[in-house]
Amino acid sequence: MLSPTLLASFLLLFLLCRRSLCQYSSDQCSWKGSGLTHEGHARDVEQVYLRCSQGSLEWLYPTGAIIVNLRPNTVSPATARLSVCIKPSKDSTGTNIYLDRSGKLRLLLREQDQGxxxxxxxxxxxxxxFIEAVPHTDISRRITAFQYELVSDRLRAEALLPSAPCQPCSDDEMLLAVCTNDFVARGSIRKVDQEDEYSSVTVEISRLYRQKTQVFASGGVRVRSWTGNIKMPLRCKVKSGEGDFLFTGTVRFGEAWMGCAPRYKDFLRLYREAEQQGSNPCHVDTD
Structure with a gap:
C-alpha cells in the first residue's frame, strides 16, 4: 500500500498533467500528443513550437484545437523567403487544417483530403x-499525422511534385548534380515497379559517394554494396537497363527522387574532359 506522502505525490502529478503541463511531448523537431487530455476542456487551444528544418506531428484522438508554429532555429533575412511543406500520412483523419494569420483562418486541408x-x-x-478537431461521436480511430519540411521558395515547386528529367541532363546539369544533390551513387538497376503515380526503381549500389539520409541500406560489413529504391514520375517510363549508372537526386519526406542518371562511362568521359579544362565545379574520386 502506498504511503500517504507518496499517494499525494501521484495525485499532484496527475492533476498537473490534466492541467496540460504533461499533455504533450516535443523534441523541437517532432511533436506527439493526445486529445484525451482535452476531454474536460475541449475548447482549449494549445500552442506547439517546432524549431527544425524537418520533422513530424502526430495528434491522437484529437479534440479541441492546436496551433503549430513552424520556424527555423536561426533567424535571418532569408527566413522570410522560406516555405513550409507538409505531407499528411495516408491514415491521417480527425481534423481540418487551416492557416492562422493574426486570428484570420484560411482553410488549407480538409479532413477528407488528408488521406x-x-x-x-x-x-x-x-x-x-491551426489544426481543429472535427466533432465525432467516436474519436478512438482518429489520428492526425504529417511530416513537414522547411524549404526555400526556389525548391517549393519541386517539393510539391518532385521532378525528374525525362530527357537527359545537359553536361553542366550533370556535373552540378554530382556536387549539389542529396545523393550520388554508382550502381545498376535491378527492377522497376509501376505504382499509382510513380515508378519505383530498385537499384544496387557499388559505390556510394554521398547520401543526405539513409536512402541506401548497406549489405553488411563484408559486402561493400548498398540497395535502395528511387522514385521517378510515371511519364518518364523508366525501364531496367544493363550496365552501370551514376544516380543522383533529391530526398523529399524521406523518399529518394531521381535527378540526372547518366551511364557511368558517359559521366566519366565528361568529368575527365572538364577536369582537363579546369571547369569541374567540384572534385569526385573516380579511381
Whole structure:
C-alpha cells in the first residue's frame, strides 16, 4: 500500500498533467500528443513550437484545437523567403487544417483530403497551422499525422511534385548534380515497379559517394554494396537497363527522387574532359 506522502505525490502529478503541463511531448523537431487530455476542456487551444528544418506531428484522438508554429532555429533575412511543406500520412483523419494569420483562418486541408498523402506548401509568412478537431461521436480511430519540411521558395515547386528529367541532363546539369544533390551513387538497376503515380526503381549500389539520409541500406560489413529504391514520375517510363549508372537526386519526406542518371562511362568521359579544362565545379574520386 502506498504511503500517504507518496499517494499525494501521484495525485499532484496527475492533476498537473490534466492541467496540460504533461499533455504533450516535443523534441523541437517532432511533436506527439493526445486529445484525451482535452476531454474536460475541449475548447482549449494549445500552442506547439517546432524549431527544425524537418520533422513530424502526430495528434491522437484529437479534440479541441492546436496551433503549430513552424520556424527555423536561426533567424535571418532569408527566413522570410522560406516555405513550409507538409505531407499528411495516408491514415491521417480527425481534423481540418487551416492557416492562422493574426486570428484570420484560411482553410488549407480538409479532413477528407488528408488521406491522399499529397504535399501541400505555403509561405512561412502566411501564418501558423491551426489544426481543429472535427466533432465525432467516436474519436478512438482518429489520428492526425504529417511530416513537414522547411524549404526555400526556389525548391517549393519541386517539393510539391518532385521532378525528374525525362530527357537527359545537359553536361553542366550533370556535373552540378554530382556536387549539389542529396545523393550520388554508382550502381545498376535491378527492377522497376509501376505504382499509382510513380515508378519505383530498385537499384544496387557499388559505390556510394554521398547520401543526405539513409536512402541506401548497406549489405553488411563484408559486402561493400548498398540497395535502395528511387522514385521517378510515371511519364518518364523508366525501364531496367544493363550496365552501370551514376544516380543522383533529391530526398523529399524521406523518399529518394531521381535527378540526372547518366551511364557511368558517359559521366566519366565528361568529368575527365572538364577536369582537363579546369571547369569541374567540384572534385569526385573516380579511381
Amino acid at each position: 491522399q498523402g499529397r504535399v501541400h506548401c505555403f509561405g512561412i509568412q502566411e501564418g501558423a497551422l
